[in-house]
Amino acid sequence: MVLSSVLSRWEPLYLATVASGGPPGHPATPAGIGESPPSPARASLIMRRSGGAPETEPGGSHRNLQEGTRSVAQIRREQPEDVLSIREVNDRAFGRGSEGAVIEILRGACESLISLVAVVDGRLVGHILFSPVELEADDGTTVRGLGLAPLAVLPEWQMQGIGTELARAGLAAIAETTCPFVVVLGHSGYYPRFGFEKASSHGIRCQWHVAEEAFMVLVLDVEAMRGVSGVARYRAEWDAAT
Ligand SMILES: CC(C)(COP(=O)(O)OP(=O)(O)OC[C@H]1O[C@@H](n2cnc3c(N)ncnc32)[C@H](O)[C@@H]1OP(=O)(O)O)[C@@H](O)C(=O)NCCC(=O)NCCS
Numbered sequence: 001m002v003l004s005s006v007l008s009r010w011e012p013l014y015l016a017t018v019a020s021g022g023p024p025g026h027p028a029t030p031a032g033i034g035e036s037p038p039s040p041a042r043a044s045l046i047m048r049r050s051g052g053a054p055e056t057e058p059g060g061s062h063r064n065l066q067e068g069t070r071s072v073a074q075i076r077r078e079q080p081e082d083v084l085s086i087r088e089v090n091d092r093a094f095g096r097g098s099e100g101a102v103i104e105i106l107r108g109a110c111e112s113l114i115s116l117v118a119v120v121d122g123r124l125v126g127h128i129l130f131s132p133v134e135l136e137a138d139d140g141t142t143v144r145g146l147g148l149a150p151l152a153v154l155p156e157w158q159m160q161g162i163g164t165e166l167a168r169a170g171l172a173a174i175a176e177t178t179c180p181f182v183v184v185l186g187h188s189g190y191y192p193r194f195g196f197e198k199a200s201s202h203g204i205r206c207q208w209h210v211a212e213e214a215f216m217v218l219v220l221d222v223e224a225m226r227g228v229s230g231v232a233r234y235r236a237e238w239d240a241a242t
Pocket residue numbers: 093094150151152153154157158159160161162163164165185186187188189190
């Protein structure tokens with residue numbers, strides 16, 4: 001399946017969701033997603049995702065967001081009937097219930113989630129979620145972005161490219177918005193393939209005490225993030241899982 005066809009199916013739903021508002025005290029739309037035309041750097045990424053040849057770009061943050069992987073699964077947005085299967089995928093992939101529990105709490109508390117599933121022969125086998133993250137900058141300002149967590153593939157479906165497809169589909173869609181960054185706390189051997197870099201090399205710290213190499217950032221808007229350093233904070237719901 002071609003990534004652009006996946007995106008064209010669910011992207012309008014995504015934009016409608018992030019524009020619909022959130023609970024009091026929480027930003028409904030991370031960094032004004034979907035509100036303004038893409039920056040030149042982002043426009044370059046979008047052109048490449050649409051089929052143009054990969055180009056070298058200063059900073060290189062976007063170089064891994066291109067098409068080319070043969071699909072095993074159909075990637076689409078979460079639907080109401082997916083809820084139980086998403087819980088099962090996360091519980092089995094992580095071998096515990098904490099991630100799945102946070103997803104369910106977030107679903108009821110935060111409208112600006114990006115939740116995609118991977119389906120093979122009608123069976124939900126993988127899931128990825130992006131939720132709001134606030135970067136409390138050292139200069140006292142706040143920059144709103146997204147956090148990738150969790151990413152899960154059923155054990156029997158791992159190592160077949162499904163996690164890669166979920167991550168690429170989500171990140172490519174986010175790259176078409178004005179979201180300036182995505183952070184992830186995870187395996188330092190896995191996420192750099194999507195363009196993530198050590199967050200500390202951008203002056204970005206995690207709110208939790210974690211191994212330095214495990215906290216990574218994908219800068220999507222180089223201009224907006226230039227000189228921005230500080231502490232990235234996930235939604236409070238995540239505290240229960242850490
Ligand atoms: C991590 C996970 C989502 C990857 O999904 P997947 O569909 O199995 O991965 P893909 O087939 O797309 O990619 C396979 C690659 O990922 C690497 N990989 C898989 N799990 C990894 C891990 N735990 N740490 C580092 N690399 C890992 C493989 O070594 C392989 O690398 P290669 O392409 O260089 O050979 C999946 O293994 C999973 O659900 N794990 C349990 C839950 C988890 O740890 N989630 C991530 C939290 S940060």
